[in-house]
Amino acid sequence: MGFRMAGLVAFAMVCSLAGAQTEGIGDRTFPTLGNTGYRATHYDLKLNFKPETNLLRADVTMTAVAGVALSKFSVDFSGFTISSVRLNGVTVPYERTSAKLRIKPKAPLVKGTRFTLETVYSGNPKQAQSAALPPGFTSGWITYPGGAIAACEPELAHTWFPCNDHPLNKATFEIEITTPRPYVAVANGIGSSVKPGTMRFVLDKPSMTCMATVAIGGFGILKQVGPKGLPITNYVPKGQESRFKQPLEVDPKFIQYLSERIGPYPFETYGTVMLPEDVGKVNQLMASSAIETTTIPLFGSMGAANPGTLCHELSHQWIGDCVSVTNWGNDIWWVEGFAQYAEWLHVEMTQGRQAYADTVRAAFEPYSGPGRWLKPGHLSAQEMFGAQSYIGGALILHALRRDLGDAKFFEAIKAFVAKNRYGNGSVRDWIEVSSKVSGRDMKPFFAAWLNGSTAPKFAR
């Protein structure tokens, strides 16, 4: 990570802007992402994609509110050829760097003003190297023989659309996709057909930019109904419906289980996408992974859809997508930790308490000795998606459950989700909610588990 971060820090220093606005929204792990000068409230993406030529033509309108007087401002954006940028419908001058599109309004935008920024662009989308993935592993917009997907966590949304690319600025989305027939397109939220070859998806709850997705391919559609009539739409490679129906089925009982314990399911729809095997020809990582997105996670066809990962991605709808990180490296442990823990909860729900205890013991064993603990409190980009956050975070939640007891443990999580619903959570919130339900100061508990080199003993 050294080379990349050194470059990014230098870049951040040369592009600070006048006034109270800064480029870089304040993330310790990704210091150049985002802009503090405005708040995007909605993205309207009109996409026309031709898989055969990998040509994306896009017309993206960001609606935002100026947080300070803006004589100029920037969005995160890289690649493509821009044909026009319009502010409130009027063409404006702009300049570009490798990852920022900087706009100069003809007259400064007054603090509190609502504005629209429309960017029209086209070109061949490319996979990108995330700082959170090992060198050589790419994600972002991935065109494969037969379609395309977008998988952008944590910092690659701006490689296919201009945005304030950080979880601190969540927004609603409308994504309209036109593709040649017979391709099927899916994105976040509730879909409807606009006309043959064009689908529109509406997500009317705020989402992180990096969880915006599209999946384009030859898909068949399988429907399920969840608790309280929740519509669940699963997309599988056309002609392989019977092969993937069962492996992709979401367990409605587990949706009910989480809804009762940590709060109502937070979105209007849910579903999964089984990626065609051809994704593996251009990206082995995606072909073998399960990928979190808001309302419609993607599963690689090389065994990624199993009961554990289905529960993992489902649970992210509450913790990860509805409640998101404030700072990637400080908060990823409770996002991935909770999703890993949800897998263990599903083991407990379906196989009983002993199976749960055995699972936790096996996970803890390698990290339980002196100096061997995972210390997930302050992770670098490269550490974000490893055992430190997944296993370390899940074991902290197990320790919290042992400390508080079942009822208060779930009461604390429910309070954490309710407090930060559609917003951002932090370690401070975990300390606050667990201190409140326990009647004790839980700061020492979290300090020991997050930052100590040796795992504390489990309570009781």
Ligand SMILES: [Zn+2]
């Ligand atoms: Zn996850």
